[in-house]
Amino acid sequence: MAMEIRSRAPGKIILCGEHAVVHGSTAVAASINLHTNIIFFPGTAGSGNELIELELQDSGILLTWKTDSMKNALSETNFHDPFSPKPCSKETMELIHGLFEYQKLPEAKSSLASGVYAFIYLYASILGFSGALEPQNQHNIWLRFGDKDLELVNKWAFEGERIIHGKPSGIDNTVSTFGNVIMFKSGELTQIEPKLRLRMLITNTKVERNTKALVAGVAERTNRHPQAMASVFAAVDSISREFSEILQSSSPDQLSIAELMGMNQGLLQGMGVSHSSIDDVLRITSKKNLVSKLTGAGGGGCVLTLLPASTPVEIITEVTSELEHVGFQCFTTEVGGRGLEIFLPN
Structure with a gap:
């Protein structure tokens, strides 16, 4: 053998x-x-x-x-x-x-x-x-x-x-x-030791996307609007830094994490990398007061939904059922490992 x-x-x-x-x-x-x-x-x-x-x-x-x-x-x-x-x-x-x-x-x-x-x-x-x-x-x-x-x-x-x-x-x-x-x-990484183990619902929209094309599209938009896009990138940088600080704080605040995710999603929409399927996920999850954002290249692909520890199982079941009903695929997962x-x- x-x-x-x-x-x-x-x-x-x-x-x-x-x-x-x-x-x-x-x-x-x-x-x-x-x-x-x-x-x-x-x-x-x-x-x-x-x-x-x-x-x-x-x-x-x-x-x-x-x-x-x-x-x-x-x-x-x-x-x-x-x-x-x-x-x-x-x-x-x-x-x-x-x-x-x-x-x-x-x-x-x-x-x-x-x-x-x-x-x-x-x-x-x-x-x-x-x-x-x-x-x-x-x-x-x-x-x-x-x-x-x-x-x-x-x-x-x-x-x-x-x-x-x-x-x-x-x-x-x-x-x-x-x-x-x-x-x-810029090529440098810093390991983070989170004090909170986040839980996410990952929704696969099953919409194929071309990462090269999406990255190129953001670059073209940056060339057309250099000052505006520089401000967008600076805002994203601030969000990421604050997000990291919250994860490592002694009393991480999931409400602040949710707010930052929502801000980041708005900026990604401004970059032109969202998609109607992503909007569908945002609409369905927001009905249950859950915050979502695309993850990765956008243009379809996957969407993250933060599941605070206080989220009832019934809510997760209802949201998952509705997302799957429109043809999406859902996974519940813990972050890190x-x-x-x-x-x-x-």
Whole structure:
């Protein structure tokens, strides 16, 4: 039986500061107790017809490449320096696109393409084409990586983010790698030790969005209205800083947190990144006096709704039912928690 290696990394939410963080403002982000799970089955080198298979179970997609074909296509790009993360060049991206083209991904799944490109680049760069992997010190528990290992993982994850999003802030990969709550500005992060464990309702509107296009749209609006947008970004920066201070205070005030979330949502609407589906979530949750804001790129995607500790279970049930009735998907989650982990069975 092939050895099975499992790893998992938490999802992340941006509590405040998205989009503005790309323009130098502060953002606050956190991991959540929902995970992306990876199962890796190393093969045995030497048969001459090894395959690399990528199965995206939630999407019903199975992609396959012959190891030799991938090696022949990418051999001249000098991959496999796993300790020196570097951006994917334009020339390498063209080669990767050639490897991907014949897979015939269904049109409905075309949004997955950039993620697959990132997989190919990271696989070739980190593992190369050496076949079997022989991990050491196997333990039948979930293991935490050391700080240096996490830093290396985070750098590679950022290169994947470059492929998917173009000009990423670095928040997504950092939070999923390290976990917990962070304050992030201009590439520098500060770990936050919250005195309050926030609870959120996350609503997936199921509306596909193009992060690159949304980021570009904010940049274009900034070019058209530089002074006005500078004021918007400054306001977001103030919100994020105050949000962070409240989380770390000895007596955190959830009413103030809710007010700041509402202010941030208004500014995001001013940036032009909201969407009618997001407005629907705001309308439904506000009827029960709950405050919501988009999280991430906007243009659809997911929406956060703060669930104060005093929120009755009946209210959460009613709101969730109404949101699901219009076709949205809902999750209740706690904010913060552990980052990347790996499970090595005996």
